[in-house]
Amino acid sequence: MKNIIFLAPPNGGKGTLSEMLVEKYGYGHISTGDLLRDEIAAKTELGREVENIMKSGKLVSDEIILKLIANRITKPDCANGYILDGFPRTKVQAEKYEELLQKLGKDLGIVIYIDITKEMALNRSISRITCPKCKKIYNKFSEQMRPKVEWICDDCGVELVQREDDKKETFIKRFDEYMDKTMPLYEYYKNKGVLETIKAYPDKFDTFNEAIQVIEK
Ligand code: ADP
Numbered sequence: 001m002k003n004i005i006f007l008a009p010p011n012g013g014k015g016t017l018s019e020m021l022v023e024k025y026g027y028g029h030i031s032t033g034d035l036l037r038d039e040i041a042a043k044t045e046l047g048r049e050v051e052n053i054m055k056s057g058k059l060v061s062d063e064i065i066l067k068l069i070a071n072r073i074t075k076p077d078c079a080n081g082y083i084l085d086g087f088p089r090t091k092v093q094a095e096k097y098e099e100l101l102q103k104l105g106k107d108l109g110i111v112i113y114i115d116i117t118k119e120m121a122l123n124r125s126i127s128r129i130t131c132p133k134c135k136k137i138y139n140k141f142s143e144q145m146r147p148k149v150e151w152i153c154d155d156c157g158v159e160l161v162q163r164e165d166d167k168k169e170t171f172i173k174r175f176d177e178y179m180d181k182t183m184p185l186y187e188y189y190k191n192k193g194v195l196e197t198i199k200a201y202p203d204k205f206d207t208f209n210e211a212i213q214v215i216e217k
Pocket of ligand 1: 009010011012014015032033034036053054057058059060061062065085086087088089090093165174
C-alpha cells in the first residue's frame with residue numbers, strides 16, 4: 001500500500017477521511033494532533049509543554065513532532081502502509097521526514113491535498129465534537145455525522161467533547177498559521193510529482209470516493 005500524507009487546512013476532513021480509509025484498507029493511522037492531545041490528557045511533561053501552544057492555534061516545534069513521528073512509523077500497524085494526518089506541516093518537517101524515510105528504507109507514497117473553502121472549514125470547526133476515548137469525529141449539525149444519542153459516542157458510550165481549539169478565534173489563527181507555514185508544501189510536493197487533489201464535499205462519501213480513485217490510480 002502506498003503511504004498517504006494528507007495536506008489540508010484545519011477541519012479539511014483529514015481525520016474523518018483517515019478513519020474511512022483505515023477501515024477500507026487497514027492503514028496505520030498517525031494523527032499528530034491526537035498524539036499530542038493524548039500527551040496532554042495523560043499530563044506528561046511533553047503534554048504540559050505543548051498545551052498552551054495548541055490552545056493558541058500555533059504549531060508545536062518541529063523537533064517535538066519529528067520525535068513523535070520517528071517513534072510512531074516504526075510500530076507494527078504501520079508496516080504495510082500508513083496515513084499521516086497532520087504531518088508534515090512545515091517545510092523543515094517535510095525535509096527531515098524524507099531523511100528519516102531514507103534511513104528506514106520507506107517510501108514517501110502520495111500526498112492528497114483536500115480542497116476546501118475557509119468558510120466551509122469554519123462551519124465544521126464550530127460543529128465538530130469528538131470522542132475523547134476512541135477519537136471518533138461527530139458533527140452536531142450533520143444528519144450523517146450526528147451521534148445516535150446527543151453528546152454520546154455511538155461506540156464507547158462516553159460523553160463527547162468539543163475541542164479547545166475549535167472555537168472561532170482559535171480556528172482563524174490556526175487557518176492563518178496553515179496558510180503561512182503549511183500551504184507552501186503544496187508547491188513542494190507538486191514539484192516532486194506526488195500531489196493529488198480531491199475536493200471536500202458536504203457528503204463525506206463523495207470525498208471518500210474521490211480519495212479511493214486517486215489511491216487506486
Ligand atoms: P486539525 O485536524 O483540525 O487540522 P490537528 O488535530 O491535526 O488539527 O492539530 C491540532 C494542533 O496540534 C495544531 O493546531 C498544532 O498546534 C498541533 N500540531 C499537530 N500536528 C502538528 C505538526 N505536524 N506540527 C506542529 N504542530 C502540530
